[in-house]
Amino acid sequence: MTLRATVAELVREFRASGRIVIVGASLAGLRAAETLREEGFTGSLTIIGDEPYEPYDRPPLSKQVLKGWVPADHTKLPRMREVDADWRLGVAATGLDRATKRVRLADGEQVPYDRLLIATGTRARQWPNPTEAALQGVHTIRSRDDAEQLQKALAESPSRVVVIGAGFIGSEVASVCRELGIPVTVVERGSAPLVGALGGVIGEIAAQMQRDHGVDLRCGLGVSSLEGDSGGHVRRAHLSDGTAVDADVVVASLGSIRNVEWLEGSGLAAGFWGVGCDAGGRVFDINGVVTDSIYVAGDVARAPHVLYEYQFLAMEHWDNAVFGAEVAAHNMVNLEPHYHPHLLLPGFWSGQFGVNIKSVGVPPFGDEIVFTQGSVQERRFAAAYGHRGRIVAAVTFDHGKWLEYYGKLIERSGPFPPPPPGWDQPPDMKPMPAEFPDPRVPTAVPDVVLTGHAPSERTAEFRPRRH
Amino acid sequence: MVEETPWQQALRYANRANPYPFYEELRKTPVSRQPDGTFVVSTYREIVALLHDPRVSSDPRKCPVPAGAQAQGSGESVAEPIREVLTEPNIITCDPPEHDRDRRMMMPHFVGPPHAPQLICDLEPEIRRIVGGLLDDMKGKTRIDAVDDFAYPLPVTVICKVLGVPLEDERRFHHWIETALDALDFGPEAASEEIRSRQAGARQAVQEFGQFAADLLDRYARQPGPGMLSALVNEDGPEGRMSKGVLASNALLLIFAGHETTVNLIAHSVLTLLRHPDALEKLRRRPELIVPGVEELLRLESSVQFWHTRSAVEDIDIAGTTIPKGAPIFLAYGSANRDPERFTDPDELDLERRDNQHLGFSQGIHFCFGAPLARLEVQIAVGEFVRRVQNPRLVEDPPPYRHNQIFRGPRHVLVDIDGIRD
Numbered sequence: 001m002t003l004r005a006t007v008a009e010l011v012r013e014f015r016a017s018g019r020i021v022i023v024g025a026s027l028a029g030l031r032a033a034e035t036l037r038e039e040g041f042t043g044s045l046t047i048i049g050d051e052p053y054e055p056y057d058r059p060p061l062s063k064q065v066l067k068g069w070v071p072a073d074h075t076k077l078p079r080m081r082e083v084d085a086d087w088r089l090g091v092a093a094t095g096l097d098r099a100t101k102r103v104r105l106a107d108g109e110q111v112p113y114d115r116l117l118i119a120t121g122t123r124a125r126q127w128p129n130p131t132e133a134a135l136q137g138v139h140t141i142r143s144r145d146d147a148e149q150l151q152k153a154l155a156e157s158p159s160r161v162v163v164i165g166a167g168f169i170g171s172e173v174a175s176v177c178r179e180l181g182i183p184v185t186v187v188e189r190g191s192a193p194l195v196g197a198l199g200g201v202i203g204e205i206a207a208q209m210q211r212d213h214g215v216d217l218r219c220g221l222g223v224s225s226l227e228g229d230s231g232g233h234v235r236r237a238h239l240s241d242g243t244a245v246d247a248d249v250v251v252a253s254l255g256s257i258r259n260v261e262w263l264e265g266s267g268l269a270a271g272f273w274g275v276g277c278d279a280g281g282r283v284f285d286i287n288g289v290v291t292d293s294i295y296v297a298g299d300v301a302r303a304p305h306v307l308y309e310y311q312f313l314a315m316e317h318w319d320n321a322v323f324g325a326e327v328a329a330h331n332m333v334n335l336e337p338h339y340h341p342h343l344l345l346p347g348f349w350s351g352q353f354g355v356n357i358k359s360v361g362v363p364p365f366g367d368e369i370v371f372t373q374g375s376v377q378e379r380r381f382a383a384a385y386g387h388r389g390r391i392v393a394a395v396t397f398d399h400g401k402w403l404e405y406y407g408k409l410i411e412r413s414g415p416f417p418p419p420p421p422g423w424d425q426p427p428d429m430k431p432m433p434a435e436f437p438d439p440r441v442p443t444a445v446p447d448v449v450l451t452g453h454a455p456s457e458r459t460a461e462f463r464p465r466r467h
Numbered sequence: 468m469v470e471e472t473p474w475q476q477a478l479r480y481a482n483r484a485n486p487y488p489f490y491e492e493l494r495k496t497p498v499s500r501q502p503d504g505t506f507v508v509s510t511y512r513e514i515v516a517l518l519h520d521p522r523v524s525s526d527p528r529k530c531p532v533p534a535g536a537q538a539q540g541s542g543e544s545v546a547e548p549i550r551e552v553l554t555e556p557n558i559i560t561c562d563p564p565e566h567d568r569d570r571r572m573m574m575p576h577f578v579g580p581p582h583a584p585q586l587i588c589d590l591e592p593e594i595r596r597i598v599g600g601l602l603d604d605m606k607g608k609t610r611i612d613a614v615d616d617f618a619y620p621l622p623v624t625v626i627c628k629v630l631g632v633p634l635e636d637e638r639r640f641h642h643w644i645e646t647a648l649d650a651l652d653f654g655p656e657a658a659s660e661e662i663r664s665r666q667a668g669a670r671q672a673v674q675e676f677g678q679f680a681a682d683l684l685d686r687y688a689r690q691p692g693p694g695m696l697s698a699l700v701n702e703d704g705p706e707g708r709m710s711k712g713v714l715a716s717n718a719l720l721l722i723f724a725g726h727e728t729t730v731n732l733i734a735h736s737v738l739t740l741l742r743h744p745d746a747l748e749k750l751r752r753r754p755e756l757i758v759p760g761v762e763e764l765l766r767l768e769s770s771v772q773f774w775h776t777r778s779a780v781e782d783i784d785i786a787g788t789t790i791p792k793g794a795p796i797f798l799a800y801g802s803a804n805r806d807p808e809r810f811t812d813p814d815e816l817d818l819e820r821r822d823n824q825h826l827g828f829s830q831g832i833h834f835c836f837g838a839p840l841a842r843l844e845v846q847i848a849v850g851e852f853v854r855r856v857q858n859p860r861l862v863e864d865p866p867p868y869r870h871n872q873i874f875r876g877p878r879h880v881l882v883d884i885d886g887i888r889d
């Protein structure tokens with residue numbers, strides 16, 4: 001047999017009877033499993049998830065679920081097809097042995113694989129003081145259980161809610177509180193809500209929107225401690241300016257932590273920013289060498305992106321989980337040159353204070369912003385972000401129908417400022433600084449992060465070891 | 468004589484039944500300039516790009532060279548008589564922010580959740596009843612006209628109910644619509660004596676139709692009644708109320724659109740299925756395929772073949788061409804929906820086609836307002852036709868077509884049948 005025929009035979013055999021293990025039974029994990037079957041993989045498929053539930057959808061948790069419209073257990077993800085997998089739910093993966101190709105589980109079992117997909121996502125960053133975090137009434141929101149508990153707490157009409165951190169999720173929680181008629185104080189260390197994700201210019205608009213809806217918004221401040229009553233229930237938040245706010249519910253929305261601890265010692269490029277991989281989802285080892293058998297997708301992945309100067313992008317976005325999973329799954333059962341790249345233009349949506357906010361591209365990559373359509377005053381507008389004369393992102397407030405247009409411009413590296421629209425032009429179309437916080441200043445961590453280094457900013461000294 | 472462009476040929480009445488070979492030719496130049504200065508866009512990607520381009524206006528008042536002007540040889544647009552009467556814009560003939568505001572005002576009275584999420588689904592029993600009745604009426608017949616006996620009566624009845632237009636007036640406005648449509652020609656035949664003579668009639672028909680809508684709205688202003696028009700006249704939203712003129716213009720649009728496009732879609736669906744007995748049989752065996760099936764029928768024979776009120780308000784570089792500021796743009800949906808770059812085997816009927824993002828309802832901010840209603844009507848009508856009509860056979864292929872090119876559809880579809888099942 002020729003080498004080529006042998007390889008083809010091996011691929012066929014793997015597709016027919018290989019063993020694939022997916023760790024992380026949520027959006028990315030499920031979509032990957034479906035794609036594997038779609039691509040004709042008939043081997044054994046094991047899906048490991050530490051949550052006891054079948055895959056469910058998270059975006060509704062901070063929206064419809066909190067409002068009480070949809071019960072938390074009604075967020076199950078629709079199945080696109082039968083996946084015929086061995087589901088190991090309610091048990092965490094605790095380790096990875098690449099030499100023997102086994103995933104270790106919390107219950108002591110070991111699951112062998114030929115190919116592995118890491119889809120463990122992120123978890124909510126907890127309030128840093130464990131005693132205070134354990135007070136009743138202190139919440140975070142990432143899982144179905146979190147949302148259910150917080151929904152119950154809100155349904156009891158608390159006298160006031162304090163939201164710590166005004167990123168997307170914190171802002172959505174504040175919005176729900178106002179819709180439910182609950183007084184809410186938002187404390188944000190940055191200069192405005194959403195600054196990390198969308199910059200100060202848009203942040204100012206978001207701030208005004210919150211205030212118009214009766215949110216007590218305190219920016220440039222942190223919460224220094226939480227105080228409980230004798231029954232162990234939170235009653236007060238102390239702020240960094242010495243003031244205090246009485247509240248019965250505190251929601252810490254401090255960004256997220258990537259679930260990579262179980263990969264410790266595996267020799268993979270896994271760390272604070274996630275699991276490094278190439279644009280095809282193939283994981284790098286710590287030396288930057290691509291592995292053949294391990295893939296990653298979703299919130300926990302970080303991959304170089306051609307549109308953003310090949311910087312590594314980590315995206316905590318729904319679309320990214322879906323498309324990343326599809327690409328990784330495709331590549332798991334194919335060979336070069338049939339690999340697909342995951343070159344998604346990042347996109348995000350959020351609903352808050354009656355406004356539908358959407359963005360495309362990577363706003364923090366931009367340093368300038370220009371309003372391109374609509375009216376800021378009416379909070380229906382589109383704005384574009386620019387970097388060195390090209391458009392790199394756009395954001396819309398209740399103008400989502402135009403996103404596709406900006407997406408196309410970004411994909412083509414169109415000029416910044418972009419060509420003016422023919423009509424519905426805002427009065428002022430002058431580009432201005434987008435006002436992203438200095439990345440070294442601690443603030444709510446944005447959910448798209450550029451984690452690469454420009455050569456001029458190299459901070460590590462490279463010293464090859466001499467033998 | 469100068470040779471006709473593929474677009475002009477596509478628009479000739481003789482080619483109404485099958486303009487697709489000409490579209491195929493046309494797509495070789497995705498953006499092609501016509502002798503009259505109009506830019507015709509025929510490929511999927513380019514049309515989608517323009518549908519999402521804020522430099523493309525839908526407001527004919529912003530277009531210095533009205534579309535189809537030279538086809539007339541007179542510098543007057545073929546749409547002129549209608550435009551003269553319809554001075555106020557409706558949601559398809561204006562741009563944001565007016566467009567957005569007006570559509571926003573209309574939405575809650577139609578499908579806009581959270582205001583009226585039930586409106587369309589609640590119509591289902593009524594639609595089933597009408598469709599059932601139409602099929603019952605065919606009992607005992609051996610030959611039916613799928614247009615007159617089936618495709619036409621349903622949408623008319625439904626739109627009258629939704630809008631609150633008395634069904635008794637249907638004959639009158641049907642006549643006005645037909646007269647206006649027959650005079651609207653964008654092809655080489657526009658200059659003919661016949662079409663020109665129809666224009667005067669069209670002017671009058673639109674005038675009377677406009678008066679009819681205005682009277683109806685006045686009546687509702689004095690005494691509120693059922694339906695969307697009365698609600699629009701009487702209910703104030705957060706942004707106030709539409710002006711009378713704008714409201715009348717939109718009322719015309721809704722009566723017209725709710726009535727014209729769905730008829731053609733049902734008629735074409737029946738026609739297409741009769742041409743593909745295997746697909747018809749498959750649909751009979753697997754009725755759940757009606758949902759993707761209708762999307763496929765909509766792709767294959769899009770109800771609106773192209774749209775004519777768009778123009779460039781800035782220079783637009785696209786597909787190697789610059790559409791200059793001020794030029795009229797025709798977006799040829801009927802062609803895009805068969806673009807092989809986007810759809811595999813585009814001329815094939817595949818009831819289970821995947822990723823069928825056709826342009827049958829357009830895209831972008833002018834995406835068909837009535838799409839959810841049209842979908843429900845056609846799904847029920849075609850589904851029931853397939854289920855109940857025994858051994859249907861097409862009598863004449865191609866059937867005679869109506870004159871208009873935008874709202875392309877058969878005038879009659881004669882079908883021989885063995886009977887009607889219960």
Ligand SMILES: Cc1cc2nc3c(=O)[nH]c(=O)nc-3n(C[C@H](O)[C@H](O)[C@H](O)COP(=O)(O)OP(=O)(O)OC[C@H]3O[C@@H](n4cnc5c(N)ncnc54)[C@H](O)[C@@H]3O)c2cc1C
Nearest residue numbers: 024026027028050058059093120121298299316317318321
């Ligand atoms: C409240 C909320 C609102 C959101 N709203 C939006 C929105 O409006 N728009 C948008 O684009 N995105 C939104 N997102 C983000 C979106 O939900 C995520 O991008 C998406 O869920 C990522 O999917 P994933 O599969 O990568 O990760 P996850 O959904 O986080 O799934 C990872 C799974 O792996 C499990 N796991 C972790 N470690 C282990 C282990 N060691 N062993 C076994 N299992 C493990 C986790 O418990 C989890 O079930 C929101 C997220 C949240 C939390």
